Amino acid sequence: MTHPTTTILAGYADGGHGLDDATLWSIEVHLDACADCRGQLAAHTTPDTTELLDRVAVSLGQAIDGAPPPARQPAPAAAVHRRWLAWTLLPWLAVTVAVLGCGVLLDAVEPSLPSLVLLLAPVAPLPGVAVTWSQRIDPAWELIATTPAAGLAMVLRRTLAVLVVVLPALLVAGVSTGTSLALTLLPCLAFTAAALALGAFIGVRRAAIGLAVAWSAAVLLPSVATRSLSPVLQSGSTAVWAVTTVALAAITPLAAAHFRRLASGN
Amino acid sequence: MRAVRTAETAPTLHPWLVHAEKLRVRAGRHLAVDGLDLTLTAGVHGVLGPNGAGKTTLMRALSTVVKPADGTLTLLGAQVDGRADLREVRRQLGYLPQQFGFYPRFTVREFVTYMAWLKEIPKAAVPDAVQRAIDRVGLTSKADARMKTLSGGMLRRAGIAQAVVNDPRLLLLDEPTVGLDPEQRLEFRDLLRDLASESCVLVSTHLVEDVVAACTDVLLMNEGRLLFQGTPDDLIARGGHSDAGDSPAERGYSALLRRHRSNA
Numbered sequence: 001m002t003h004p005t006t007t008i009l010a011g012y013a014d015g016g017h018g019l020d021d022a023t024l025w026s027i028e029v030h031l032d033a034c035a036d037c038r039g040q041l042a043a044h045t046t047p048d049t050t051e052l053l054d055r056v057a058v059s060l061g062q063a064i065d066g067a068p069p070p071a072r073q074p075a076p077a078a079a080v081h082r083r084w085l086a087w088t089l090l091p092w093l094a095v096t097v098a099v100l101g102c103g104v105l106l107d108a109v110e111p112s113l114p115s116l117v118l119l120l121a122p123v124a125p126l127p128g129v130a131v132t133w134s135q136r137i138d139p140a141w142e143l144i145a146t147t148p149a150a151g152l153a154m155v156l157r158r159t160l161a162v163l164v165v166v167l168p169a170l171l172v173a174g175v176s177t178g179t180s181l182a183l184t185l186l187p188c189l190a191f192t193a194a195a196l197a198l199g200a201f202i203g204v205r206r207a208a209i210g211l212a213v214a215w216s217a218a219v220l221l222p223s224v225a226t227r228s229l230s231p232v233l234q235s236g237s238t239a240v241w242a243v244t245t246v247a248l249a250a251i252t253p254l255a256a257a258h259f260r261r262l263a264s265g266n
Numbered sequence: 267m268r269a270v271r272t273a274e275t276a277p278t279l280h281p282w283l284v285h286a287e288k289l290r291v292r293a294g295r296h297l298a299v300d301g302l303d304l305t306l307t308a309g310v311h312g313v314l315g316p317n318g319a320g321k322t323t324l325m326r327a328l329s330t331v332v333k334p335a336d337g338t339l340t341l342l343g344a345q346v347d348g349r350a351d352l353r354e355v356r357r358q359l360g361y362l363p364q365q366f367g368f369y370p371r372f373t374v375r376e377f378v379t380y381m382a383w384l385k386e387i388p389k390a391a392v393p394d395a396v397q398r399a400i401d402r403v404g405l406t407s408k409a410d411a412r413m414k415t416l417s418g419g420m421l422r423r424a425g426i427a428q429a430v431v432n433d434p435r436l437l438l439l440d441e442p443t444v445g446l447d448p449e450q451r452l453e454f455r456d457l458l459r460d461l462a463s464e465s466c467v468l469v470s471t472h473l474v475e476d477v478v479a480a481c482t483d484v485l486l487m488n489e490g491r492l493l494f495q496g497t498p499d500d501l502i503a504r505g506g507h508s509d510a511g512d513s514p515a516e517r518g519y520s521a522l523l524r525r526h527r528s529n530a
């Protein structure tokens with residue numbers, strides 16, 4: 001629409017006498033969209049209108065001053081913890097921490113056994129990692145799998161939530177039993193990264209179970225049976241664990257495309 | 267001057283919102299969808315079929331949960347079989363699974379907000395979108411009730427609310443009317459008609475009456491294949507007086523299935 005003429009605007013500002021309904025409507029529609037004409041309209045306002053506007057401004061100001069301040073939005077922290085840590089993860093993490101506690105106790109009671117904290121450290125994050133993206137454990141799994149947020153980023157976020165609990169627990173267990181911290185934490189990280197890298201191909205849950213079984217059969221059980229710590233956990237192997245961790249962590253992002261559809265095997 | 271990628275100049279218009287060719291989808295080891303050809307435009311499409319016809323498996327393939335075993339599947343103009351990036355399609359997708367899982371401790375509002383966040387709705391728009399979705403399904407008075415306190419019909423409606431929260435262009439509802447009372451089913455049909463004006467809605471159901479009342483298009487599936495696609499009037503026209511069923515549409519449904527089985 002073309003801009004209304006000055007006379008028409010003046011007539012509109014004066015109460016719209018002499019203008020038909022159709023003209024009034026089109027002026028109002030135009031004023032909605034055109035800042036210039038609104039400025040011109042302001043120049044044409046009659047003393048009556050100005051006085052009315054002032055009265056409204058004053059009473060609004062009083063009402064705002066008298067009203068209670070707006071309620072603060074609830075802190076987003078409550079929502080964040082729900083997003084980050086699926087509720088279903090909590091029991092598994094509790095079991096993990098409890099098992100580590102038992103390891104610490106056994107270390108204290110039976111010093112002749114090899115350190116159980118060291119032996120359990122690599123598999124400690126695996127139960128949590130296995131359920132971070134599990135069809136059977138997460139009730140809303142099917143819904144979440146169809147959202148754009150599903151993918152490697154989500155798996156990593158949930159894995160991080162597991163590590164945030166497991167790593168401090170391992171740290172406390174390691175310090176309290178006096179074992180090497182590097183040999184407690186590095187294998188834990190290496191196995192987490194391995195579960196994700198392998199999980200890209202066979203599903204994270206299967207990968208975690210497979211790794212846990214392999215570790216138990218190859219290292220944990222023989223070490224307990226022979227009452228001597230396996231060479232892979234002796235102090236010389238720290239560098240190998242560090243390199244493995246970095247390498248596996250570097251591979252995982254390359255497999256991101258495999259995580260787009262989270263159905264297979266999880 | 268920068269180089270222009272082919273993706274930028276590709277036409278954004280596509281004739282069908284859903285296009286499947288010789289689609290095969292597995293449910294476990296069984297091929298539940300076996301060589302399905304399907305083209306859908308905007309409107310409400312009702313998927314009918316006996317138990318085990320492959321309706322739910324088709325829905326799961328269209329919702330990008332399961333990967334098709336064979337054939338091509340194009341949603342909203344983007345190919346979604348193989349290893350395509352599904353992010354863009356998933357942003358415009360709404361899905362209510364047959365088994366609607368939820369977190370019992372969440373309130374309806376928290377749950378729909380969580381889904382809105384996962385669907386990558388801009389942060390500032392989330393509260394409005396959530397409120398609108400809850401209002402649309404008539405759960406306004408229960409918005410802050412925990413989900414474990416809701417009845418079956420209310421849960422179903424909460425499920426529909428999370429599906430429509432992102433104003434999807436492709437909305438997949440698997441058995442949405444289970445647990446709804448007659449009045450709610452009437453409201454649900456209104457909601458469907460409202461949604462269908464701008465998007466493609468696919469409703470799988472056992473209830474022939476729902477399809478006839480609310481759908482612009484009827485699909486009949488059996489044993490993983492499409493038997494029939496047409497308007498509700500076409501379906502009614504297929505039925506004769508001798509066919510089983512209490513309404514013209516049910517007679518049409520049983521006539522189509524009977525004819526197919528006698529041919530097989």
